[in-house]
Amino acid sequence: xxxxxxxxxxxxxxxxxxxxxxxxxxxxxxxxxxxxxxxxxxxxxxxxxxxxxxxxxxxxxxxxxxxxxxxxxxxxxxxxxxxxxxxxxxxxxxxxxxxxxxxxxxxxxxxxxxxxxxxxxxxxxxxxxxxxxxxxxxxxxxxxxxxxxxxxxxxxxxxxxxxxxxxxxxxxxxxxxxxxxxxxxxxxxxxxxxxxxxxxxx
Numbered sequence: 001x002x003x004x005x006x007x008x009x010x011x012x013x014x015x016x017x018x019x020x021x022x023x024x025x026x027x028x029x030x031x032x033x034x035x036x037x038x039x040x041x042x043x044x045x046x047x048x049x050x051x052x053x054x055x056x057x058x059x060x061x062x063x064x065x066x067x068x069x070x071x072x073x074x075x076x077x078x079x080x081x082x083x084x085x086x087x088x089x090x091x092x093x094x095x096x097x098x099x100x101x102x103x104x105x106x107x108x109x110x111x112x113x114x115x116x117x118x119x120x121x122x123x124x125x126x127x128x129x130x131x132x133x134x135x136x137x138x139x140x141x142x143x144x145x146x147x148x149x150x151x152x153x154x155x156x157x158x159x160x161x162x163x164x165x166x167x168x169x170x171x172x173x174x175x176x177x178x179x180x181x182x183x184x185x186x187x188x189x190x191x192x193x194x195x196x197x198x199x200x201x202x
Contacts, residue, residue, distance in 0.1 A: 027184040032172045033091055034187060041168040042088060048161040049085040049099065052106070052154065053078045059150050062142030065134035077102070093173040100165040103158035114152040 032038050060067065060074040067074075080102070084095045111117065133141035142150075179187075 023178065025181055026178045027181050028176050029179055029184055029187060030091070030173065030175060031177050032175050035171075038168070038171045038173060041164055041171060042091065042173075045096065045099065045161065045164045045168055046085040046088045048157060048164060049081045049088065052103075052157055052161065053081045053085075055150050055154055055157070056081075058142070059147055061136040063133040063147045064136040064141060066141075066144075066147075077106070088168075091173045093169060096165040096169040100162045100169075103161040103165070107155050107158045107162075110151050110154040110158070114148055114155070 056074050056078050060071060064071070081099075084092075084099050087095055088099070133144065133147065135141035
């Protein structure tokens with residue numbers, strides 16, 4: 001009996017890591033990652049994610065005393081965006097749909113807060129009778145109009161993120177190709193960087 005297929009005591013077959021056997025003298029490359037448009041999309045997605053973080057942190061810190069219940073969520077959201085930006089620069093294509101979904105949700109939240117759907121908008125809080133927001137670090141924070149403007153800026157920014165994430169996902173960053181070592185070096189791969197046995201996650 002093949003030991004790889006031997007059942008455990010519970011009757012289950014233990015998981016076996018999938019491996020790809022490369023032909024001698026060949027290297028695995030990702031051809032789509034060499035395209036300028038794919039490189040531009042990757043950088044654009046990461047840049048928009050980081051700009052979104054900057055806007056959210058500015059609103060959160062500058063309007064600290066006027067935010068209601070969203071403070072921990074804002075920091076968690078920013079942390080997620082930073083992680084996705086880092087992994088996006090490392091060609092993590094699987095995170096792009098998640099980034100697009102979060103961007104759509106953030107558009108809805110920004111629209112509700114900015115336009116005051118079903119309540120008071122930030123711009124309404126700039127009128128006489130409303131107190132000025134206080135900063136997280138003490139002292140005077142941003143004005144209500146400034147917070148409202150920054151909040152509304154998130155809407156077009158996240159819309160661009162949705163489009164860029166969808167385009168990036170369709171570009172096939174994960175497509176692999178086996179080529180001779182000489183061609184890999186010609187394409188800019190200085191070293192094979194892969195063993196003849198390559199772990200592959202499916």
